[in-house]
Amino acid sequence: MSLEIESADVIRLIEQFLKENNLSRTLAALQEESSISLNTVENVDTFKQDIIDGNWDTVLTTVLNASVPAKQLGDLYEQIFLELLEMRELGAARSILRQTEPMQILKSRSPERFLRLEHLVSRTYFDAKEAYPDGTTKEKKRQAIAKALASEVSTVEPARLLTLLGQSLKWQQQQGLVQPDAAFDLFRGQTQVVKAEDDAVPSKQYSMIKFPGKKTYAECAAFSPDGQLLATGSVDGFVEIWNYLTGKLRKDLKYQAEENLIAMDNSVISLAFSKDSQLLATGSTDGIIAVWKITNGQCQRRFSPAHSQGVTSMCFNKDGSQVLSSSFDHSIKIHGLKSGKVLKEFRGHTSFVNSITFSSDMSRVISASSDGTVKIWDTKSTTCLATISPQAQANVPNGSLNPIGGASGQTVNSVTIMPNNSDNILVCSKTSTLYLINMRGQILKSFTHEKKGGADFVSASVSPHGDFAYAVAEDSTLYAFNTSNEALINEFKLTEAEVIGIAAHPYSNILAAYAENGQVLLCKA
Structure with a gap:
């Protein structure tokens, strides 16, 4: 249910602000331009009392800033005229009668009434019975005027x-x-986001998103860089924006309130926000990429197809003019939003490319593949600068690099730039170990759980400041590691269902874990 707001009410709010801040010329100009008057007083009872007491200077100041019907205005000016006559202020009375707009309107609409006032001002004396005929009195006239004018104004709280x-x-x-x-x-x-929270490990579920039906579930999820949005892409092709605090669909987005969801023709398996959180790129199993404007849900650009197979991962450049993407077709590409064309292509992986990202300065592309390697590429030349197989490299003394290619190993699921050191990359492979490597491909640290059965990791992320590394394993347990000393500091069973992946909030200690049972579990410290 939408709330309708009258434009006139908005103008009156602005007029009140102008009045309270003594911006009288601006207030007058706005009232003249819009033909909308404020018509407010600080206190209606005080306004009525001023009329009853005959405080005409105060009353006129209020009325001049209000829109009052001509009849009530004529009655007011007539009463002021009569009281000036009573005080024998004849010059002021004549000015009121002959030079004010309300009295001229009275003259045109009620000429007989006006002539009676002209007759009264020509007398050398004041006769109350003649001025107030039919048993009326000055006091009764003031009371009637106060009642009529009070109905034309209202009182509003300050500010x-x-x-x-x-x-x-x-x-x-x-x-x-x-x-x-x-x-x-x-x-x-x-919002100018401030990293207010110290890193803490999420250890309890506080809310949940539940997809309807037995066959619908999220294949991917991502928080926006400004921390205000959580997006999910589902197996049925829909993309939804959520309130991550309540687990409810964001109905302040008109297209979602009207159930006109962002949608692809096939399963959405990758998502990426632009750095300013205004655009959302979605990649599907048919190799198509679409870029959407978050505020209105409109498609800004479609790459059809961007790849010959499913789009596994995406990343925007800094100004949102390019999209970096990877695919099951073994390739990595950079697409131009303006031209709609492929600008660069990186080839060298021999299996699915599962994850890609730009380095913080955009000079490098880092990729993770099912061929067991992580590759670091030069963005300009598309040359592969380093190749590392984390498992094989971990067994080499000092973690030194084999620059011409790493030995084959287990699938590498993802690569994530560390927020506290943009030269370092967290690598999640299909093993029970995470690796921290640098841009030269050297292994700096490793993080291992030693649970019997050796549940392999499927997805990983990092805390806002990079103090902790998170990984979810095939047993749906979330493992948290201290990145400074490599210690396993917490284990948290998320669900009995199979967890597909996790996404970490950029500024709060919140994780979203999405599972095959149609649930997105929202966890916090």
């Missing part, structure tokens, strides 16, 4: 505009749309 904006931001914080304790650019509607 109403700022109060509403504050309430809106508070609600957005509660809904997870704005990060708590973060600077917020109200004009652009953007």
Whole structure:
């Protein structure tokens, strides 16, 4: 259910702000331009009392900034005219009668009434019975005018505009749309995200997303770089944006509220946000990539096909003008959003390329493959600079590099740039060990669980500051390692179902784990 807001109410809120901040010329210009008057007083009862007491200077100041019907305005000016006559302020009375707009309107609409006032001002004395015929009195006329004018104005709490904006931001914080304790650019509607939380290991589930039906589940999930969005891509081709605090679909996105979801023709198996969190790239099993604008759900560019087989991983460059992608077809490509063409291609892997990423300065591309290797490429020349097989390299003294190619080993599932040192990469292979390597391909550290049965890792991620490495294994247990001393510090059984992968929030200690039973488990420290 949508809430309709009248544009006139918005203008009145702005007018109140202008009035309270003594921006009188701007207020006058806005009222004239929009033909919408503020029509508010600080206190209606005080306004009525000012009329009853005959505090006409105060009353006129209020009325001049309001929109009052001509009849009520004529009654007010007529009463002021009569009281000036009573005080024998004849010059002021004549000015009111002949030079004010309300009295001129009275003259055109009620000429007999106007002539009676002209007759009264020509007298050399004031006769109350003549001024107030039919048993009326000055006091009764004031009471009637006060009642009529009070119905034309209202009272509004001070700083109403700022109060509403504050309430809106508070609600957005509660809904997870704005990060708590973060600077917020109200004009652009953007949060300047602050890494407020110290790293802590997620160890409990606080919410869950449940996909309907027995055959629907998320194949991939990703948090946006600004930490405000959680996107999932499902086996039935739908892409959905979630409130990760509540596990509810984001209905503030109009297309989702109207059930017009972002969708691909086939299963969505990879997702990537642009660095500014405004665009979302989706890759499907038929090799197609689509780039969507988050705010309206419109497709900005479609690469059809981008690859001859499924798109396994994607990454935007810094300015969002290019998409890096990998595929089951063994290739890695860079696509231009403006041209819609392939700009670069990297070939050398002999099996599925499962994960790719740019280095922080965009000068390198790092890839992980089912051929058992991690490759580091020069972005400009597409030359392979280093190849490492983590398992084989771990057994070489000092972890030194074989630059011409690593020995074959277990599938490498993913590569992740470390947030605390952009020269280091966390490597997740289909073993019970994670590896930390540098851009030269040297192994720096390894993280191993020694559980009997040797459940292999399927997905990995890192904490916001890089203090912890997380990996989920085939037994659906989440393992957390201290990256400084390589120690296993926590094990957390996520679910009895098979977990496909995990995604870590960029600024909070929150993990999303997506499983084949149609659940996305949201966990926090």
